[in-house]
Amino acid sequence: MSEHELSISEQEELRREKLQQLRDLGVNPYPYEFDVTHHSAEIKANPDNYITEDHSVSPKVAVAGRVMTRRIMGKAAFFNLQDAEGTIQVYIRRDDVGEENYNTVFKKLVDLGDIVGIKGFVFRTQTGEVTIHAEYFELLNKTLKPIPVAKEIEENGVKKVFDAFADKELRYRMRYVDLIVNPQVRETFRKRTKLVQVMREHMNELGFLEVETPILQPIYGGASARPFVTHHNALDMKLYMRIANELYLKRLIVGGFDGVYEFSKDFRNEGMSRFHNPEFTQVELYVAYKDYNWMMEFTEKMVEKVAIALHGSTKVQVGEHEINFQTPWPRIPMFEAIEKETGHNLYGKSLDELKTIAHELKIHVDDTMGIGKIIDEIFGEYVEHKLIQPVFITDYPIEMSPLAKKHRSKEGLVERFEGICNGKEICNAFSELNDPIDQRERLEEQASLRDMGDDEAMAVDEDFLRALEYGMPPTAGLGIGIDRLTMIMTNSESIRDVLFFPHMRPE
């Protein structure tokens, strides 16, 4: 059952004993508040605002956080205190904070990881480190588990880390510990939040409306994927966790909004990998009276803005590559991109011709694969991973895109683009199909694929078709994978590194 019924380690046992000793001394190990006046980062950024020759007139600072390392030298000690902003060194002496408080509480009963509050003045040590000289010390939380402290040393400017808390499984399962001991993890998630904020501000500035749409849907749609299924007891009906919110947002465009967007947690019941989590986040945006050309300009502008906000530059280091998000990004029609890499122009080719070419290119094909699928396979195998710098691949085969509008001039294609960088799709967009009769035909085509066993094909959503019959203006739509964009913007190799709590099997 609960943790403490299992055997606990010697160190945990000891901490429980210390807890009792604190209580016996009349020290509340879990007090109610502490008036924090400063954070480590602001003091270290502007130490001269705090340091004066005469310490008796120095400004007082009150800082709280975890004890991360300790160097005790008899009647005085240094420790590093970590707050939300970083760490700062504290100097504490018996003669300043009281004998019992120092000798017993601080030296004997406080452990690494405990949360403490200190008040004092700022000074520089003999070696020049900005340090708080504590005149007051209070325990704010007695921790019962030892934290895995890492130690760092700088040798010839190179940082070496000892005993880092590095086991990925433990880091993902106990993200709270990961966040305590691995400061760069906090930085990654701050960037993720910043990324979302920049996008939201950008869309708000253009007057688009942030909305919420159902997560529990009676018919799932808007993408090709298998859903999670759940059940509504009172109505005794099947409900699906959304795989996308596209069809609901388009209903809102029908309803008269000129631009709507939603940061949407979506759920897909498929395999997990370093690029896939069962639940993930997309932002979808729909803008009336615009087409996919407009949307390309919008997208590159917004992503460029994100890069600058996070890195102060349009250039972002991702693995081996420096990726430059500076606008404009090249636009390359899909068939041109394939021809450049394979020498084959696939446009207008029949299914049999495509199968022959696929065979030449050593792409596995089977009878269930149509024109769109084969082209997609060739693109994925020969082109996509080579696209490192941001690029828009445009004009996809109609078979792959049942919700996109037919191309205005190219037969058999739709007005669709994907933004690709670092060899991966980061967004998907099109001129939205608003011809209700065409849309019905395409969904019925999907439905017949479903009947033939393709459980990722879309269903016919009659209410959505009814909405289109009431009329949707020309509309451009966009979806951006927030997790994947965050991976690129934070140089993370796994989606788990940009999700606080990635899905894991039960312990």
Place this chain on the structure above:
RNA sequence: GAAUCGGUAGCUCAGUCGGUAGAGCAACGGCCUUUUAAGCCGUGGGUCGAGGGUUCGAGUCCCUCCCGAUUCACCA
């Protein structure tokens, strides 16, 4: 779902040919009032992922299972 690699102290790891379970840090007992992985002396700490098998003897060899990472397949 498949393949490969991994799981040993709180953390990071070593463990030879099958022969008493190891190190550093952390912890504990001492000394030390400006240290920088603080230092010095001393001490304790293990269901070796789980279960079974082979063997006089298994962390080590064999089998099954669990968990994770990576790659592949599907997808965003």
